[in-house]
Amino acid sequence: MQLKTDALIIRENNRIGESDRFITALTRDRGVIHASARGARKVSSRNGSGTALLTYTTLTLTEGKSKWIVTDAKPQHVFFELRADMKKLALAQYFCELAGVLAPRDEPADACLRLLLNALSFLSGDERDPALIKAVVEQRLLLEAGYRPDLDACRACGKQDGGMFLQTLSGSVLCAEHARGEGIPLPAGAVAAWRWLLEAPAEKVFSFRLSPESLVPLEQASERFLLACLGRGFNTLDFYNTVR
Numbered sequence: 001m002q003l004k005t006d007a008l009i010i011r012e013n014n015r016i017g018e019s020d021r022f023i024t025a026l027t028r029d030r031g032v033i034h035a036s037a038r039g040a041r042k043v044s045s046r047n048g049s050g051t052a053l054l055t056y057t058t059l060t061l062t063e064g065k066s067k068w069i070v071t072d073a074k075p076q077h078v079f080f081e082l083r084a085d086m087k088k089l090a091l092a093q094y095f096c097e098l099a100g101v102l103a104p105r106d107e108p109a110d111a112c113l114r115l116l117l118n119a120l121s122f123l124s125g126d127e128r129d130p131a132l133i134k135a136v137v138e139q140r141l142l143l144e145a146g147y148r149p150d151l152d153a154c155r156a157c158g159k160q161d162g163g164m165f166l167q168t169l170s171g172s173v174l175c176a177e178h179a180r181g182e183g184i185p186l187p188a189g190a191v192a193a194w195r196w197l198l199e200a201p202a203e204k205v206f207s208f209r210l211s212p213e214s215l216v217p218l219e220q221a222s223e224r225f226l227l228a229c230l231g232r233g234f235n236t237l238d239f240y241n242t243v244r
């Protein structure tokens with residue numbers, strides 16, 4: 001079977017001494033796939049640049065026994081700006097690892113692919129704070145995978161306005177009176193922003209601004225909620241947190 005689909009290369013694995021490249025790609029038509037690109041590391045290879053990490057590419061694939069084989073790779077966009085900035089590159093690699101875990105397999109993944117492409121594009125520029133981009137990517141990928149915190153109101157009394165305390169295990173919030181210091185504090189601005197990014201249409205989800213007083217707690221709570229939902233850590237996230 002042959003498949004032609006647009007994809008972002010989210011992992012590139014070059015084995016020592018071999019000219020083949022093994023990739024993980026987030027494809028529009030089949031979600032996350034693993035593929036080998038024969039001879040992709042040879043200087044003369046036509047598929048080399050189209051299968052490099054963080055390249056948005058049109059892949060032509062043939063189904064092999066256990067994984068796909070890349071027969072053609074035409075790069076559409078290379079995020080060069082990210083490769084030149086270690087902090088941005090580290091964050092981009094975290095987004096890729098997260099997508100590899102949370103994006104669908106064997107089914108269309110247009111929403112996840114667009115989210116990642118928009119995130120990398122905003123990350124390449126300087127108009128959006130990386131912390132904001134990170135929270136958006138984390139929460140939207142979690143949503144796609146079926147994880148959604150309930151931020152509408154305090155679970156105990158139904159209060160909707162003001163700051164809240166996120167309870168990471170239940171994914172719910174409590175007001176200051178009922179939280180009694182338990183949970184992650186979220187100022188009112190962070191609660192409003194988080195509600196927005198759970199509901200916003202895809203093309204607008206990055207379009208908000210937050211003061212540092214709200215953005216810092218939002219980003220930290222988003223990360224802790226994600227780690228609690230998935231019950232695991234990410235090497236790329238640990239690395240980002242050491243270089244940021």
Ligand SMILES: [Zn+2]
Binds near residue numbers: 154155
């Ligand atoms: Zn309450």
